[in-house]
Structure formats: structure tokens, C-alpha cells
């Protein structure tokens with residue numbers, strides 16, 4: 074018999090009883106409809122254990138990875154802590170543990186959460202300073218010490234980024250939201266070629282996805298990363314990325330400059346154009362596009378026309 078925790082109540086699921094039946098029997102009011110796993114109106118998320126895969130039938134792959142499930146068809150196999158979507162605590166507390174420059178205008182910010190975290194590298198969280206709330210992509214892989222790393226571009230008059238640059242110090246508290254978004258590595262297709270294209274701090278989610286693929290999941294297919302900027306100041310982590318190409322023969326890194334190029338280590342041109350010229354056939358590829366919205370939307374269309382399936386194109390569009 075499994076124990077189901079919902080908010081501050083715990084109920085015991087009797088044999089052959091679904092999570093929904095257990096909650097309703099205990100007079101816990103939650104939304105539900107068909108009770109047959111079709112309408113998805115009872116959708117919930119498991120905050121600790123992975124739900125039985127049969128209770129995730131019909132959900133999107135990214136929802137499944139984030140432990141969403143349908144309580145009306147869930148016969149619990151273990152104890153579970155469950156929540157309604159968006160009913161999780163909105164703001165979590167963390168402490169700043171590292172802040173350093175990655176380039177003249179990009180800062181690496183690391184925070185450590187006070188409680189365990191569920192996230193995928195490449196998803197984003199909202200960071201908050203009083204009433205200023207901004208989204209930032211997670212550039213590291215999940216770890217036991219509950220740390221999150223961000224690459225934050227400092228804008229001259231940016232409210233949040235200037236706060237990070239000027240006021241935020243190691244040891245200070247910072248509020249953040251649960252991780253969101255479907256732009257992350259998906260297990261189970263280890264041989265699939267991956268194309269990662271990013272501009273500016275669009276590298277943040279791509280760096281997380283890359284490390285998840287190579288280090289955590291030992292991805293076997295070819296991985297090509299194209300990182301673009303107008304000038305050298307927009308590129309960063311070049312040494313780390315070059316070192317990864319030496320340790321992982323299936324990883325290839327092309328830093329691109331669309332402005333003037335005075336150094337042969339850079340390829341001249343826009344990252345997306347260089348990438349698609351090199352790979353004009355993208356059937357069966359998985360594509361990740363992050364950064365400038367115009368680049369992302371234009372390249373999404375182009376990669377689809379070159380054969381990539383829409384379900385294999387993941388995007389994060391933001392001023393980068």
C-alpha cells in the first residue's frame with residue numbers, strides 16, 4: 074500500500090485503487106473528468122518518485138520526463154508526493170555561491186537551492202529581485218548539491234542584469250521559480266545526430282544540453298555546436314568547448330562571427346547560415362535553436378524545410 078502526499082495531507086492508497094480514487098475517498102477535492110486517462114483534466118505532477126509509465130499514456134514526452142501523470146489511471150507502485158500543475162510553491166530560496174565574468178559582458182552566476190530540485194539542463198527558471206522577474210536558462214546538469222548555473226548578459230540599462238552585475242554578491246539570497254520549458258536533452262535516442270545553434274547567451278541552454286548529452290548520457294551520435302556573435306566579445310567558454318572536442322570525438326564546435334574576423338579560429342558568417350550550409354539534409358536530426366528570436370524562428374522554419382521533424386526541433390527565443 075502506497076502513501077500519497079498532497080499538500081499537507083497524506084492518504085493511503087488501498088489495493089487496486091488509483092491515486093485519484095484515494096484522494097477523492099479522503100475528501101480531497103481535485104479536478105477530474107473522464108476518469109479513463111483520456112481528457113487529462115486531472116493532470117498532476119509527482120514531486121519525488123517517477124510515476125508508473127502506464128499513468129503517463131498520452132502525455133507529451135517532455136511532460137513525461139517532468140513526472141507529469143494522470144492520477145485517474147495511476148496505480149501507485151511507491152509512495153508519492155503529488156501536486157496539481159502550477160500549484161507547487163511559486164518561489165524557492167537559494168544562495169549565491171559563485172559569480173564571475175565569462176566575457177566582458179557575460180557573467181556566470183551560480184546559486185544553491187535550499188531544497189532539492191527537479192530540472193533538466195536547458196530548461197529555464199525565473200529569478201526575482203523584488204518586483205523585477207526575468208527568465209534565465211539553466212546551463213548546468215542536475216546535481217546532488219542542488220546548484221543552478223546561469224550565463225547572464227549584462228545590458229547597459231538592464232534592470233535585472235545590472236542588479237546581478239552591481240549588487241548581487243556571494244552569500245546573498247535569491248528567489249527563483251521551478252524549472253520550466255521543453256528545450257532539453259531527451260534520453261533514449263543516443264545515436265541521433267544533434268545540431269545546436271545559438272547566439273550570445275543562447276549558449277547557456279545549449280551548454281547544459283551538451284554536457285547532459287555527452288557527460289551524463291554518453292550520447293553516441295554526432296553533436297555539432299555553432300555559436301554565433303557579431304564580434305569576439307559575444308563568444309565565451311571557447312577553451313572549455315574546445316577541450317570537450319578533444320575528449321569527445323563525436324562533438325564538434327564552430328565559433329562564428331558575423332562581423333569582422335581577424336583570427337582564423339573563427340568562421341566568418343552567421344552561425345545559422347554556416348550550420349545549414351554544412352548540413353543541408355536534416356532528416357532524423359534533433360535540432361536545438363537558442364538566442365535571438367529572429368534567428369531562432371527563421372532557422373526553425375529552415376531546418377524543417379531541410380527535413381527535420383517538428384517534434385525534433387526545440388527552441389528558446391530571447392534577446393541574447
Ligand SMILES: Cc1cc2nc3c(=O)[nH]c(=O)nc-3n(C[C@H](O)[C@H](O)[C@H](O)COP(=O)(O)OP(=O)(O)OC[C@H]3O[C@@H](n4cnc5c(N)ncnc54)[C@H](O)[C@@H]3O)c2cc1C
Nearest residue numbers: 207208209210224225226230231232233234274277391392
Ligand atoms: C526562456 C528565456 C530564457 C532566457 N535565458 C537567458 C539567459 O540564459 N541569459 C540571458 O542573459 N538572458 C536570458 N533571457 C533574457 C532575460 O530574461 C532578460 O530579458 C534579459 O537578461 C534582460 O533583462 P534586464 O532586466 O537586464 O533588462 P531590461 O530591464 O528588461 O531591459 C533593459 C533595456 O535593454 C533593452 N534590451 C533588452 N535586451 C537587449 C539586448 N539583448 N540588447 C540590447 N538591448 C536590450 C530593452 O529593450 C530595455 O530597453 C531569457 C529569456 C527567456 C524568455
